[in-house]
Amino acid sequence: MAKRKTAYVCNDCGSDYSKWQGQCNDCGAWNTLSEITLAAAKPSNDARFQGYAGAAGGKVQTLNEIDLQSMPRISSGTEEFDRVLGGGLVHGSAVLLGGHPGAGKSTLLLQTLCHLAQTQEVLYVTGEESLQQVAMRADRLGLPTDKLKLLSETNIDQICSQAQQHKPKVLVVDSIQVVHMESISSAPGSVSQVRECAALLTRFAKETGTVLLLVGHVTKDGSLAGPKVLEHMIDCSILLEGSEDSRFRTLRGQKNRFGAVNELGVFAMTEQGLKEVKNPSAIFLSRANEVSSGSLVMVVWEGTRPLLVEIQALVDDSSLGNPRRVAVGLEQNRLAMLLAVLHRHGGLHVGDQDVFVNVVGGVKVLETSADLALLLAIVSSFRDQPLPEDLVVFGEVGLSGEIRPVPSGQERIIEAAKHGFRRAIVPKANMPRQPIAGMTVVGVSKLAEALEAL
Numbered sequence: 001m002a003k004r005k006t007a008y009v010c011n012d013c014g015s016d017y018s019k020w021q022g023q024c025n026d027c028g029a030w031n032t033l034s035e036i037t038l039a040a041a042k043p044s045n046d047a048r049f050q051g052y053a054g055a056a057g058g059k060v061q062t063l064n065e066i067d068l069q070s071m072p073r074i075s076s077g078t079e080e081f082d083r084v085l086g087g088g089l090v091h092g093s094a095v096l097l098g099g100h101p102g103a104g105k106s107t108l109l110l111q112t113l114c115h116l117a118q119t120q121e122v123l124y125v126t127g128e129e130s131l132q133q134v135a136m137r138a139d140r141l142g143l144p145t146d147k148l149k150l151l152s153e154t155n156i157d158q159i160c161s162q163a164q165q166h167k168p169k170v171l172v173v174d175s176i177q178v179v180h181m182e183s184i185s186s187a188p189g190s191v192s193q194v195r196e197c198a199a200l201l202t203r204f205a206k207e208t209g210t211v212l213l214l215v216g217h218v219t220k221d222g223s224l225a226g227p228k229v230l231e232h233m234i235d236c237s238i239l240l241e242g243s244e245d246s247r248f249r250t251l252r253g254q255k256n257r258f259g260a261v262n263e264l265g266v267f268a269m270t271e272q273g274l275k276e277v278k279n280p281s282a283i284f285l286s287r288a289n290e291v292s293s294g295s296l297v298m299v300v301w302e303g304t305r306p307l308l309v310e311i312q313a314l315v316d317d318s319s320l321g322n323p324r325r326v327a328v329g330l331e332q333n334r335l336a337m338l339l340a341v342l343h344r345h346g347g348l349h350v351g352d353q354d355v356f357v358n359v360v361g362g363v364k365v366l367e368t369s370a371d372l373a374l375l376l377a378i379v380s381s382f383r384d385q386p387l388p389e390d391l392v393v394f395g396e397v398g399l400s401g402e403i404r405p406v407p408s409g410q411e412r413i414i415e416a417a418k419h420g421f422r423r424a425i426v427p428k429a430n431m432p433r434q435p436i437a438g439m440t441v442v443g444v445s446k447l448a449e450a451l452e453a454l
Contacts, residue, residue, distance in 0.1 A: 008033040009191050013228050036192035074169070074211060077115035080267060080276040081108070083303070084238055084251050086259015089170065091209045093258065094202045094233065096176075098216040098224045099240035104249055104267070104274050105215050108240065109172050110138060111273050116170055117147040123168035127154040127178035141273040154188065156181045156197045160204050168210060173201060175215035176230075195229055202233050231255060242269070246362055248283065249274065253303070262366065263303030281308040281419060284361040291389045294381030297421070298373035299394045299412040300365055306408065306415040308392070310360040311370065313377035318354040329359030330370065338397060342375050345401030345447045350382060369406040371397035372425070372450060379451065387454065388423060392416040395427040401447040405429035413441060425453050 008017045011034060013027040023030050073088030082088045085095070099105045106129070113122045126134055131152050138145050149166065153159050156179050163171055173179060179197045180188040187193070198214065205212035214234065216224050224231060224239075231237050235257045242249035251265035266280040277283060285297065285308055294313040299306050318324065327335045335357060342348050357374060359365055372395035380387050394412055396404040406412075409430025416424060417439045428443035444450045 006035050009036050009195075009229075011191060011228065034191040036186070036190070036195075074116070074120075076112045078112065078276050079278065080251065080265030081112065084253045084256075084259075084263045084265045085236060086253075086256050086263070089211045090235070090258050091169075091211060092206050093235045094205050094212040094214065095236040095238065096214045096216050096224070096231065096234045097238055097240065098218050100218055100242075103240045103242050104269060105240055106134075106174055107137065107141070107273050108251075108267070109174065109213060109215065110134065111141065111143060113170065113172060114138065114143040114145065114148050117149075118144065120169045121149075121167060122170040122172075123149050123151060123163060123166055124172045124174070125151045125153060125159055125162075126174050127152070128175060143273075154179050156200055160200065163204065163210065164208075167208070170211040170213065171201075171205070172213045173215065175217060176201075177217050198230050198233050241364075242362070248277070248361070250363070260303045264307065281415070284309040284363060285419065291386050293384045293386045294377050296373050296377040296380065296387050297392045297416075298370050299392055299416055300363075300367060300369055301406070301408055301412065306412045307363075308416060308419055309363050309365070311373050311377050312358045312360060313374070313381045314356040315350055315353045315378055315382040316356075318352055320354075323352060324354045324356070326354075326356045328357070329362070329364050330357055330374065334368075334371075335374070337399070338371055338375055339378070341397055341399060341401060341447065342378065346375070346379070346451055347448075348379060348382065350378070353382070367406070368396040368404075369394045369412075371395065372403060372427075372447075375447065376425075376450065376454065379454075390420065390422040391425070392421045392423070393425045393450075395425070395430070395444070395450075397447060403427045403444050403446060403450065413439060425450055 008020050010024040010027060010029065011032045012029045013024060015024055015026040017033065020033055024032055073090055075088045076082055097105050097109065113124050116122050131150050134150060135145065151162055159173065159179065176194055176198055177189040180193050181196050184192050184196060201212055218224055237255040238251055238253050240249055240251050247269045249267040249269060251267065253261055253263040255261065266277040267274040268277055295310060297308055297310050299308055325332065325336055339350055339355065343351065355378060373393040375397060376387065376393055394406060396406055398404055405427040409426060410432045413424055413426065413432055413436055417436055422438060422440060424439060424441045426441060426443060428445045431441060431443040442453045444453060
């Protein structure tokens with residue numbers, strides 16, 4: 001009997017090794033290597049794969065010979081979803097939707113497919129829920145159910161066979177962690193099962209021009225479960241986030257071959273399902289009637305649009321030998337760095353103070369344009385002096401105390417003016433070329449100038 005060939009693959013980066021070891025040499029993660037069984041590659045005569053990349057018969061073409069007019073996008077029926085996708089669903093694309101349990105992944109896809117089923121052929125494959133459970137959710141949400149086709153199946157060969165027979169334009173598999181391939185002996189959800197099943201589904205989507213939507217689980221730290229190679233196979237990776245105590249959900253693009261990365265869509269969870277929020281700035285700016293110290297509004301750039309969010313800071317005497325530095329929605333290490341800049345170039349010493357900062361609404365700010373607003377909010381809380389209610393601030397702070405410009409500065413100021421703000425402190429290089437009606441803009445180049453402008 002032939003000896004079974006195995007390999008060990010890292011779940012985080014996808015690197016493979018001939019034997020097990022505690023740490024991955026490429027990414028440095030511990031205890032992430034899983035055993036997979038290697039099968040001999042066999043040429044496929046399946047007609048589904050004869051036009052896919054890598055199949056025999058492919059010919060060399062120049063870019064100008066490729067027809068782009070025959071690939072229109074398919075609207076999902078929701079502007080916020082289309083925004084994150086880059087304008088809609090692309091024929092032959094593979095989209096991976098991840099999120100915590102209960103975030104609304106199945107609800108969002110069920111709403112989308114019920115809308116698309118009215119105009120074209122779609123297929124919803126559920127492996128985690130029964131057909132009755134899906135029907136009950138659709139009935140509870142008041143969705144049209146007369147044209148949506150459902151399939152309860154976990155065998156990947158049966159799924160591809162049914163899809164080949166019905167030829168849907170959009171195919172949803174919920175979820176990739178429960179489907180399995182009979183030729184692989186490992187359990188569903190393992191590295192080998194997820195990788196091979198995703199590869200087969202992606203190959204099928206590319207060949208037939210079907211839009212493939214995969215639902216993926218996430219680990220306890222919020223990253224997508226399964227091998228890292230899964231994210232390299234698909235064209236678009238989006239994550240549905242939301243805390244348990246909030247009815248708002250944010251849909252963020254992490255990878256997109258057909259649009260902008262880090263695009264953000266906002267939804268509200270209601271009794272009728274997920275409803276899009278077309279003006280998210282109005283939600284994140286629901287401030288109290290009387291603005292207290294340490295509160296300030298900043299303008300961040302999410303994907304292709306500006307977003308106004310409120311940042312709060314609390315500075316208090318510390319009773320500990322090592323004062324606390326807590327950042328919610330911001331990077332902790334950057335907070336410590338900015339406090340050092342504030343001490344060196346702003347003359348404000350908070351080394352013996354506890355500093356807590358929070359971005360209102362559960363938004364995660366990933367860019368550096370929040371630096372200046374964060375420092376001014378800390379100064380406001382330390383001196384217990386409220387900042388003007390109609391003031392908006394943005395700008396990057398360097399280690400030498402300089403205020404660096406940020407992209408799309410003028411668009412940020414215009415968005416703030418639309419929401420009733422009348423004063424702005426921005427980097428001098430981001431000063432608008434033409435005066436903006438009703439807006440007084442102060443350009444600063446040093447941190448000391450920003451403190452004087454207050």
